[in-house]
Amino acid sequence: MKELHLAFVDWEQTSTLSVLLTICSYCKVLCSDIFPSFTMIESDSEVIKPEMMKSYVWLQTTDGSIQEVEQEIATFCPLICQEMHSGLGTSKSYPISLPTRVNPAMLSLIIDYCRFHQVPGHSNKERKVFDEKFIRMDTNRLCELTSAADCLQLKPLVDLTSRALARMIEGKTPEEIREIFHLPDDLTEEEKLEPLKNTMDDPRIRLLNRLYARKRKELKEKERLKNAQNEEEIVDDRPLDDLLSFINGGNGDPKGPVASKSKKKNRKKKDQQKSAHEDCNPSNNLSSYNAIDNDKKGTNGHDPSCTNNKLHGRSLPILRQSNLQDTRDLSFTSEYELDDGDLDDEIDPAMKEIDREVEDFARRLNSDWPERMQEILRLGQERHPTPISMNRNGALRIHASTAFSYPSFCFFLLLSVI
Amino acid sequence: MNVSVFFFVNQKQREPHNLPCRLDLEIDKISSLPGHVIDKILSHLSLREAVRTSILCSKWRYKWVTVPSLVFDNQSVLVSSQDQTVLRNKLVNIVDHVLLLHTGPIDKFKLSNRDLQGVPDIDRWILFLSRGSVKEFVLEIWKGHRYKLHSSLYLCQKLIHLELFNCLLTPPATFNGFKSLKSLDLQHITMEQTAFEYLIYSCPLLERLTLMNFDGFTNLKIHAPNLLFFDIGGVFEDVSFQGTSHLAIVSIGLYVNADYGRNLALGKPGNLVKFFAHLPHIQRLEIQSFFLKYLSAGNIPVKLPAVCDDLSFLSIRINFSDMEEKLAALCLLRSSPNLQELELLARPEEQGGLRFVANILEEDYQNGPFNQLRLIKIVGIVGHKQELSFINFLLINSSALEKMTVKPATSDRGWEMQKELLKELLCFRRASINAQIIYQDP
Numbered sequence: 001m002k003e004l005h006l007a008f009v010d011w012e013q014t015s016t017l018s019v020l021l022t023i024c025s026y027c028k029v030l031c032s033d034i035f036p037s038f039t040m041i042e043s044d045s046e047v048i049k050p051e052m053m054k055s056y057v058w059l060q061t062t063d064g065s066i067q068e069v070e071q072e073i074a075t076f077c078p079l080i081c082q083e084m085h086s087g088l089g090t091s092k093s094y095p096i097s098l099p100t101r102v103n104p105a106m107l108s109l110i111i112d113y114c115r116f117h118q119v120p121g122h123s124n125k126e127r128k129v130f131d132e133k134f135i136r137m138d139t140n141r142l143c144e145l146t147s148a149a150d151c152l153q154l155k156p157l158v159d160l161t162s163r164a165l166a167r168m169i170e171g172k173t174p175e176e177i178r179e180i181f182h183l184p185d186d187l188t189e190e191e192k193l194e195p196l197k198n199t200m201d202d203p204r205i206r207l208l209n210r211l212y213a214r215k216r217k218e219l220k221e222k223e224r225l226k227n228a229q230n231e232e233e234i235v236d237d238r239p240l241d242d243l244l245s246f247i248n249g250g251n252g253d254p255k256g257p258v259a260s261k262s263k264k265k266n267r268k269k270k271d272q273q274k275s276a277h278e279d280c281n282p283s284n285n286l287s288s289y290n291a292i293d294n295d296k297k298g299t300n301g302h303d304p305s306c307t308n309n310k311l312h313g314r315s316l317p318i319l320r321q322s323n324l325q326d327t328r329d330l331s332f333t334s335e336y337e338l339d340d341g342d343l344d345d346e347i348d349p350a351m352k353e354i355d356r357e358v359e360d361f362a363r364r365l366n367s368d369w370p371e372r373m374q375e376i377l378r379l380g381q382e383r384h385p386t387p388i389s390m391n392r393n394g395a396l397r398i399h400a401s402t403a404f405s406y407p408s409f410c411f412f413l414l415l416s417v418i
Numbered sequence: 419m420n421v422s423v424f425f426f427v428n429q430k431q432r433e434p435h436n437l438p439c440r441l442d443l444e445i446d447k448i449s450s451l452p453g454h455v456i457d458k459i460l461s462h463l464s465l466r467e468a469v470r471t472s473i474l475c476s477k478w479r480y481k482w483v484t485v486p487s488l489v490f491d492n493q494s495v496l497v498s499s500q501d502q503t504v505l506r507n508k509l510v511n512i513v514d515h516v517l518l519l520h521t522g523p524i525d526k527f528k529l530s531n532r533d534l535q536g537v538p539d540i541d542r543w544i545l546f547l548s549r550g551s552v553k554e555f556v557l558e559i560w561k562g563h564r565y566k567l568h569s570s571l572y573l574c575q576k577l578i579h580l581e582l583f584n585c586l587l588t589p590p591a592t593f594n595g596f597k598s599l600k601s602l603d604l605q606h607i608t609m610e611q612t613a614f615e616y617l618i619y620s621c622p623l624l625e626r627l628t629l630m631n632f633d634g635f636t637n638l639k640i641h642a643p644n645l646l647f648f649d650i651g652g653v654f655e656d657v658s659f660q661g662t663s664h665l666a667i668v669s670i671g672l673y674v675n676a677d678y679g680r681n682l683a684l685g686k687p688g689n690l691v692k693f694f695a696h697l698p699h700i701q702r703l704e705i706q707s708f709f710l711k712y713l714s715a716g717n718i719p720v721k722l723p724a725v726c727d728d729l730s731f732l733s734i735r736i737n738f739s740d741m742e743e744k745l746a747a748l749c750l751l752r753s754s755p756n757l758q759e760l761e762l763l764a765r766p767e768e769q770g771g772l773r774f775v776a777n778i779l780e781e782d783y784q785n786g787p788f789n790q791l792r793l794i795k796i797v798g799i800v801g802h803k804q805e806l807s808f809i810n811f812l813l814i815n816s817s818a819l820e821k822m823t824v825k826p827a828t829s830d831r832g833w834e835m836q837k838e839l840l841k842e843l844l845c846f847r848r849a850s851i852n853a854q855i856i857y858q859d860p
Binding site: 139140143144146147150158159162163165166167169170171174177178181182183184185186187 | 452454
């Protein structure tokens with residue numbers, strides 16, 4: 001079918017004889033197999049272009065455009081050479097179809113490269129100079145060129161381009177590399193910290209890494225909290241009666257029912273936590289929080305945020321907006337939520353630190369509990385004014401519950417019971 | 419039919435040729451390159467940099483694990499410490515980690531950390547490599563004594579290049595040679611005589627052989643039919659080639675000055691003849707240290723029976739006061755009709771004992787047209803009569819000479835000596851009208 005096209009185009013240039021020949025050959029093609037008439041077609045092209053001494057190769061890229069290239073240049077590429085040996089490419093109607101990765105822009109670049117290098121006369125130095133100039137292009141084009149050269153099996157060009165790309169990667173920080181090549185930054189903090197190559201035997205380096213990680217997370221936390229000031233509140237949905245009964249029931253009764261109730265509640269929380277992202281493992285660190293109370297649930301509940309809004313990769317449980325999330329609390333609660341699970345630490349200075357803090361806190365709580373409560377409540381009132389009354393026993397009655405997070409609330413109650 | 423064809427053609431013409439519009443700016447193109455191309459890119463980086471790419475993004479997390487060449491050198495461990503155990507632990511951990519995470523064939527393995535001594539972990543790694551198909555193995559132990567190589571190294575049949583530094587080689591009795599080995603580089607090694615001979619003999623494809631500072635063997639019987647490049651420097655008593663018809667580049671340095679003639683029988687051809695008997699196609703020859711002394715032991719003919727037609731570059735370390743050495747050099751010069759470049763490095767005269775310095779007779783200087791000799795370089799001469807007569811001989815017989823560079827040795831006499839030398843050089847007749855004599859300061 002393309003024969004017709006050819007004939008059509010060259011109508012003006014050719015003599016009658018050649019036109020007749022082409023028509024004959026066209027008929028031949030229609031009737032018989034392609035290859036027997038191949039020589040006929042070849043002679044046609046020679047007849048049509050008698051002035052050309054060089055032989056040409058036709059190359060077709062995936063978008064359909066056909067390019068004509070001098071044979072000696074094109075055969076610099078092994079793939080084209082191969083295809084030519086199997087008979088393709090010597091005429092426009094049977095061009096060599098190049099693989100998808102070779103688009104016309106890349107093809108012209110490659111042809112330029114081949115054109116220079118296939119000439120044996122150039123010295124090594126000249127070639128080097130040419131190569132240096134040749135690969136000066138932006139990274140995307142360089143990648144495309146590498147891909148195209150690889151398709152055509154043009155090994156010297158693949159070497160040249162891959163060395164250029166390596167030079168771009170060498171000596172740069174990961175952020176720089178990501179920027180150059182437009183790579184997404186989608187690895188988690190942990191995965192980045194995971195020691196692949198340099199295992200730290202030195203405990204100081206390990207601690208340093210941990211501190212850096214902690215600091216980074218703290219900063220992220222602060223940022224997030226800043227952004228999410230008014231949005232994330234833990235809405236304590238329980239009805240007021242429930243709460244009141246809880247308070248009242250906790251006054252005189254033994255710990256039993258209270259404990260069981262809170263146990264149930266906390267178990268629910270625990271399950272919710274478990275169903276959420278598995279990276280949340282703050283409970284280990286917080287277990288020592290229970291210096292005062294043997295009830296673990298208080299601490300588990302301290303991260304209700306584990307259950308909701310767990311983004312992939314954020315292993316740090318987000319302490320949601322509550323009035324307790326004040327600077328004082330934030331400083332040591334965020335310390336607790338470390339994901340140090342991947343690093344084995346028997347003697348962990350960080351842990352010791354936590355223990356000390358916890359004991360300190362416990363002591364303080366025990367000693368001046370009512371005053372503390374007042375302070376906390378006052379702070380809470382500043383943001384969410386909540387009428388609170390203290391009944392005779394020193395326990396609290398809370399009419400509106402939006403201010404406090406449930407677990408800390410529970411904690412107060414339990415303490416008041418004591 | 420025609421109509422449809424035409425239509426088809428027309429349709430093709432109307433097809434838009436511009437590529438679909440897309441934002442070329444932010445697309446990550448590099449991650450979609452085929453695996454072997456990424457391997458190539460990463461192999462141009464140091465191993466440490468290649469592994470660092472694993473934290474770039476999730477796609478790149480395990481791209482480095484297929485990189486075919488693993489090089490552990492001083493850049494692999496950044497913290498340098500004098501404490502051997504710390505270093506050893508660090509490096510061992512790193513190598514273990516990398517080997518465990520790596521997948522795919524390992525083509526090249528190089529371990530060359532300056533602080534690493536021969537730790538037994540290397541055995542483990544060699545065993546691991548021997549199960550694969552490692553092609554290049556380089557092991558350099560920079561500290562400590564000779565490291566005894568694990569026997570599994572001798573099972574690596576795909577080895578093409580083997581390079582060892584400061585190792586002890588003890589091939590087992592079942593060793594059959596490295597059938598694919600093309601390049602062997604042994605420096606500061608210990609090996610038994612028979613083991614060495616067998617090693618060379620059993621590597622049929624061996625093309626390059628480098629030997630420096632070896633002990634355990636003193637007779638070098640090189641039976642390597644494909645050998646092209648031979649470079650040795652050490653202490654040996656005898657060197658002989660067998661079947662090395664392709665050997666083109668030879669550089670031999672004999673570091674010990676001994677009496678090499680004592681083992682030779684009278685009437686038999688001297689070392690010179692024996693040496694060149696199997697080097698028909700030699701192109702470049704460097705005779706260093708005391709090797710000329712070795713060559714000059716025994717009978718020295720006027721001209722070698724087998725002419726070295728291909729020899730184009732010759733460099734000789736020669737003691738001009740030694741008559742035998744001069745004769746050997748002359749013989750060699752006469753047997754190399756196509757020699758283009760000649761380098762004569764004067765060896766300072768050996769101390770101790772009076773030696774009767776014989777003068778070369780006039781007829782020894784006959785038969786010496788060097789028609790192709792273009793460059794001569796003479797280094798380290800003092801200005802003795804023997805040296806000067808040799809130079810004179812060269813100048814008279816080199817009709818194509820273009821440049822002769824003379825650089826005398828530093829001497830106590832200083833400028834005096836240099837003046838004498840210059841005066842003499844100026845007197846000499848030159849056969850070549852284009853000859854330049856360039857005098858370089860010592």
